[in-house]
Amino acid sequence: MGDEMDGTIYGQGLGLVAQREHTGVKTRAGCCLTLALSTWFSLAGAVSPPYEMGTWPAFRSAALSFTFDDSCSNQFVLAIPMFNRAGFKLTLFSCTGTLFAGWPTLQDAAARGHEVASHTVTHVSLGGLTDAQQVAELKNSQDAINANVTTQRCVTLAYPFCVEGNDALTAQYYLAARTCSGQIMPSTPANFMSISSYVCGSAGSVQTLQNFTSLANSAASSKGWCVFLIHGLDSDGGYSPLPSATLQQTVNYFSTNQNKFWVQTFGNVVRYIQERNAAFVGETGNDGDRISLQVTNTLDSAVFNYPITLRRPLPAGWPGAAVSQNDQRVPAQMLYVGSTNYVMFDVVPNGGEVVLAREVLPVMLNNPVLSTPASFKLRLEGQAGARYAIQASSDLVNWSPVQTSTLVSAATNLTLPALEARRYYRAQWAP
Ligand SMILES: [Zn+2]
Structure with missing residues (x-):
């Protein structure tokens, strides 16, 4: 699974991160401290032993988000079909005024589970705007997306030119917002209005499969979150184009390494973090x-x-x-x-x-193969983690133990001695 003990008591309040990554058995004192914090700050959750919460789904090591800006045409022609084939979801940061892809295109993407989120209305740098002008960009783009793409909610933002505005204003409308300073985020970012990403393609630092995988591995080593920012693909005229063949190699790589890496939209990663930190179990x-x-x-x-x-x-x-x-x-x-x-x-x-x-799940012995010299191979299928006793008999009346096997996965191949002309085998759950 790529993780050791990832059992965690999470808590967070008033911007003070009280997250705990435990590497062993959690103490009652640790538990009570978290409860005390949660009472004091009223925001934190608590997961008490013997329950443990995954930092990421299925206790994977890292979260990865592929975000696409400016609605460059090959994002729809090439990237979305690529991600659909892999069963991955991506995020489209879309302007609703300039650089606009059109609602049917965005609706189709959302219907396939991809995230449609805001890149403001006019692709303006928020840093140079008054608060009222920022609100117009933040709110109007969100309202337009929510009115037209009704199968999801617009909950995240990408800053045009990666320039942050007034965080307090942004936080009134969005769960999180993306910059591009090239950093891996920790499992709980300190400021959700400033989530860093890596610019991909010819003008960025991520240009090859190896660049993608080394950043992902770096995120995994800290149980972190790595966000990739992609504009153009091939020659669609978009900024900092990335070869689509490189993106395909990258998708293939993460597709075959799903035990370690969680590929999910920007918004769903934010949801998971907030939910995991606030959960009471x-x-x-x-x-x-x-x-x-x-x-x-x-x-x-x-x-x-x-x-x-x-x-x-x-x-x-x-x-x-x-x-x-x-x-x-x-x-x-x-x-x-x-x-x-x-x-x-x-x-x-x-x-x-x-x-x-x-x-108790059913147990099965199948695929018998007799091989020389005098061995008998068969397959044991049952419950991963359960222990099974294999027994043998020559008359179906008297059974003697042959061996016990603990299934690491749902099935294993056994090789048993074949000492008699005729022998019967059976498997039983061995508590
Ligand atoms: Zn942009």
Whole structure:
């Protein structure tokens, strides 16, 4: 998974970052300190042991956002189909006056899950404007996008020429805004109105696949967030063009390294950070076979509705767990971290009661192959993290143990001695 212990008690208040990255077992003192902070500042969340929150979804090591400015034509012709094929989402920072792509184009992109966000109305540097002029650029572009692209919300901004305006004004309209000073953001940025990015293409510092991957790895080493800024592609006339072949190589690379890197829109990364830092996680019931859980925060659920990743060690005697929220099954995965078997799952804060239920998944032995000299190969399929006893018999009555196997993933290949002319094998969950 690329992460060691990423278990974290998050908290943040009054711009004072109280985030804690723990590398071992969290102490009760650490927990109580966070609770005290949350009471004092009233903004922070708390995730108590044995629950742990992923810094990024599925406990990945880094977040990556690909942002595209100025609606250069190949962004729609080349980049969006490329990202669609990979299942990745990108962000289009669009002006609503100048450099405007047209609503049908932006609506189509939003319908595929890409983010349509603001690059102001007239692509003017906010630094030279009065507060009233800044408000007109910030608010009118947002209103226009929200009126015309109704499948999403316009919640983020890219500053034209990367020039910040009055942060307090920007924050009245946007969750976050992007500059381009070429820095990796920490897992919780100090100022959401000043999120840095790297300029890609001929006029920027990111021109090759190797440039993309080395920045991504640098972000991973600090559990950070790396934002790429792209304008032109090939010869579409856009600023600082990047060869589309390089972008395709980059998408391919991150597509095959999704365990480590989380590629997501600028806005959804901001949502995840805010939700993870504000979340309260607490058990409300546990009868041994069924644990109920509340995952809440005080954020506006109309905006903050991105699933966040939690995990906990499987309770003793549980080979696996089924997870549901509001009676709907949610994605859950059993996995080993160190020597601990965890259940990891995604839930939406304030999205209703979460239930973890003890579950024994079916086990299967298949693909038998007899090979010389005297060995018998077969495949064991079951629950990742669960231990299985393999037993053998010559008469289907008396069974003797052959070996036990702990599944690291959902299946493994076994090689067993074939000592008799006829032998039967079976697998059983071994608690
Ligand atoms: Zn621009």
